[in-house]
Amino acid sequence: MxxxxxxxxxxxxxxxxxxxxxxxxxxxxxLKPGSIYMDGNSLGLLSKRAERTLLESLEDWKEYGIDGWTQGNHPWFFMADELGKKLAPLVGGSAEEVIVTGSTTVNLHQLVSTFYKPDGIRSKILADELTFPSDIYALQSQVRIHGFDPDTHLIRVKSRDGRFLEEDDIIAAMTDEIALIVLPTVLYRSGQILDIKRLTDEAHKRGILIGFDGCHSVGSMPHSFSEWDVDFAFWCNYKHLNGGPGGVGGLFVNRKLFGKMPGLAGWFSSNKEKQFDMEHTLTPAHSAGAFQIGTPHVLSAAPLIGSLEIFTEAGxxxxxxxxxxxxxxxxxxxxxxxxxxxxxxxxxxxxxxxxxxxxxxxxxxxxxxxxxxxxxxxxxxxxxxxxxxxxxxxxxxxxxxxxxxxxxxxxxxxxxxxxxxxxxxxxx
Ligand SMILES: Cc1ncc(COP(=O)(O)O)c(C=O)c1O
Ligand SMILES: Nc1c(O)cccc1C(=O)C[C@H](N)C(=O)O
Missing domain, CATH: 3.90.1150.10 (Aspartate Aminotransferase, domain 1)
Structure with missing residues (x-):
C-alpha cells in the first residue's frame, strides 16, 4: 500500500x-507506439482535431485566397477573438478580456510597455529569481528602455531553498518603489503554484499593478483571473493546450484597464470596424484585442481551434x-x-x-x-x-x-x- x-x-x-x-x-x-510522452509541459502532443483545423485553414487559403479573411471554415479576421472567447473559461476571463496573439515573450513586452509607467520613486519592477529567463531578459530590456539600470530597477525576490518562493517574501518586497509586478502562476522547474489571489490583493492594497506568466498553468488547471482582479496575464498555448510548436500565445487584460493605448501599437490593435478606414489615428479595440500588433499568424493559431474543442468537452x-x-x-x-x-x-x-x-x-x-x-x-x-x-x-x-x-x-x-x-x- x-x-x-x-x-x-x-x-x-x-x-x-x-x-x-x-x-x-x-x-x-x-502517441508514438512504444514511447511514453512525459513532456507535455514543454510541448503538448498533436491531436487529430488540431491537425484537422490546421488542414481546414490551409483549405480555406486554397479555396478563398484573400477572401479567407472573412469566409471559409475559420475566417482569419475574427480568429484571434474567436479563440479568445473559447480560451476565456480556461483562464477565468470574459470573452473580451482574452485574445490569442503573439507569443509569451512578445505579449510580456506588449503588456509591460503598456502598464509600466515609472513615476518618481515608484519606478521599479518586481519579479523573482526562479522565473523563466525569457521573462527576465524582457523585463531587463523594458527597464533599460526607460533609461534605468536593471541591476537597480529589476528586483528579483529570492528563494529560500532554490526551489520555491514564499508569498510572504514577495509581499515584503512590494515597497513604494515598485511600479509593476510580474510573476509566474506556476514555477517552471518545481511546479509550485503561487497564491495568485493573495498576491494580487496585496499588490493592489499598495497601489501596484500585477501580471502573471501562465505558461505552466493554462490548460492544466482552472484560473479565475477576473474574479481575482489580476491586471494582466500572458501565456503560451503550446504546452498543456497542445497548440503546436511556436503556436500563437494568449493574453488577458482586466476590463477595468480597457481603453489604454497599447504600448506597442499596430493596425490589428484597432477597433475592427475602423481598421480598414486606414486612418493614421489609431482607435484601439475596447477589449484585449487592443494588445494585438500586426497580422495574426493564422497557420500557427489554427491547431488551437481543434485543441480547444477537446478542453471544452473534457472540462x-x-x-x-x-x-x-x-x-x-x-x-x-x-x-x-x-x-x-x-x-x-x-x-x-x-x-x-x-x-x-x-x-x-x-x-x-x-x-x-x-x-x-x-x-x-x-x-x-x-x-x-x-x-x-x-x-x-x-x-x-x-x-x-x-x-x-x-x-x-x-x-x-x-x-x-x-x-x-x-x-x-x-x-x-
Ligand atoms: C514560464 C515561461 N515563460 C516564458 C517562456 C517563453 O515563451 P516563448 O518562447 O513562447 O516566448 C516559456 C517557455 O519557453 C516559459 O515556460
Ligand atoms: N519554448 C521552447 C522551445 O522553443 C524549445 C524548447 C523548449 C521550449 C519550452 O517551452 C521550454 C519551457 N518554457 C520550459 O519550461 O522549460
Whole structure:
C-alpha cells in the first residue's frame, strides 16, 4: 500500500485507468507506439482535431485566397477573438478580456510597455529569481528602455531553498518603489503554484499593478483571473493546450484597464470596424484585442481551434482533478519504488500548491534523462539536476506512469545512465 491509498502493482494501475473518466481522449492524440510522452509541459502532443483545423485553414487559403479573411471554415479576421472567447473559461476571463496573439515573450513586452509607467520613486519592477529567463531578459530590456539600470530597477525576490518562493517574501518586497509586478502562476522547474489571489490583493492594497506568466498553468488547471482582479496575464498555448510548436500565445487584460493605448501599437490593435478606414489615428479595440500588433499568424493559431474543442468537452475541472491524482500517483510510486536511489521530489506535496508536473531531482539527472529516452520515455531536463515529468490528464495513462517508474528503477539498478555524459543536450 502506498501513501494515498494507491497500490504499487501494475494491476492497480490498470484499475485506475478503467475508472478514468477522461480515458477516451487518449485516442484523440498522436502517441508514438512504444514511447511514453512525459513532456507535455514543454510541448503538448498533436491531436487529430488540431491537425484537422490546421488542414481546414490551409483549405480555406486554397479555396478563398484573400477572401479567407472573412469566409471559409475559420475566417482569419475574427480568429484571434474567436479563440479568445473559447480560451476565456480556461483562464477565468470574459470573452473580451482574452485574445490569442503573439507569443509569451512578445505579449510580456506588449503588456509591460503598456502598464509600466515609472513615476518618481515608484519606478521599479518586481519579479523573482526562479522565473523563466525569457521573462527576465524582457523585463531587463523594458527597464533599460526607460533609461534605468536593471541591476537597480529589476528586483528579483529570492528563494529560500532554490526551489520555491514564499508569498510572504514577495509581499515584503512590494515597497513604494515598485511600479509593476510580474510573476509566474506556476514555477517552471518545481511546479509550485503561487497564491495568485493573495498576491494580487496585496499588490493592489499598495497601489501596484500585477501580471502573471501562465505558461505552466493554462490548460492544466482552472484560473479565475477576473474574479481575482489580476491586471494582466500572458501565456503560451503550446504546452498543456497542445497548440503546436511556436503556436500563437494568449493574453488577458482586466476590463477595468480597457481603453489604454497599447504600448506597442499596430493596425490589428484597432477597433475592427475602423481598421480598414486606414486612418493614421489609431482607435484601439475596447477589449484585449487592443494588445494585438500586426497580422495574426493564422497557420500557427489554427491547431488551437481543434485543441480547444477537446478542453471544452473534457472540462478544465475534470482535467485538474485527474492531473492532481495522476501526479500524486507518480510521486507516491517514486517514494515507494525509488527510495534510497538519490531522488528528491522538488515539487510541493499539497494539492493547492502544485501544478501539472513533477520535478524529480537527482545529481545524475542529465544522463538519467538520456537513458530514459533510450528506453522510449520522453522527459525533459532542466539544469543542473531536474528531471521534469508531466503526466498529462488528456493522454497519459496510469499504466504509463507505472511503466516510467519501473524503467527509472531499472536505469538506476543497472547503472544504465553511466554510459552517457552527465551534461545537457542543445535543446534540453
Ligand atoms: C514560464 C515561461 N515563460 C516564458 C517562456 C517563453 O515563451 P516563448 O518562447 O513562447 O516566448 C516559456 C517557455 O519557453 C516559459 O515556460
Ligand atoms: N519554448 C521552447 C522551445 O522553443 C524549445 C524548447 C523548449 C521550449 C519550452 O517551452 C521550454 C519551457 N518554457 C520550459 O519550461 O522549460
Amino acid at each position: 502506498l501513501l494515498n491509498n494507491f497500490q504499487a502493482t501494475l494491476e492497480y494501475a490498470k484499475e485506475l485507468d478503467k475508472e478514468d473518466s477522461l480515458k477516451h481522449f487518449r485516442e484523440e492524440f498522436y 478544465i475541472e475534470n482535467i485538474r482533478q485527474k492531473s492532481l491524482k495522476i501526479n500524486q500517483y507518480l510521486m507516491d510510486l517514486i517514494d515507494n519504488e525509488l527510495a534510497d536511489m538519490g531522488f528528491v521530489i522538488g515539487t510541493p506535496r499539497e494539492d493547492a500548491r502544485r501544478g501539472g508536473h513533477v520535478s524529480l531531482e537527482h545529481k545524475e539527472a542529465a544522463r538519467i534523462c538520456k537513458s530514459l529516452k533510450e528506453n522510449g520515455i520522453i522527459p525533459d531536463f532542466r539544469a543542473p539536476n531536474i528531471i521534469r515529468l508531466a503526466p498529462v490528464a488528456l493522454y497519459t495513462s496510469y499504466e504509463d506512469v507505472w511503466e516510467v517508474v519501473q524503467i527509472l528503477k531499472k536505469i538506476i539498478i543497472e547503472k544504465q545512465y553511466e554510459k552517457f555524459k552527465n551534461e545537457r543536450e542543445v535543446v534540453a
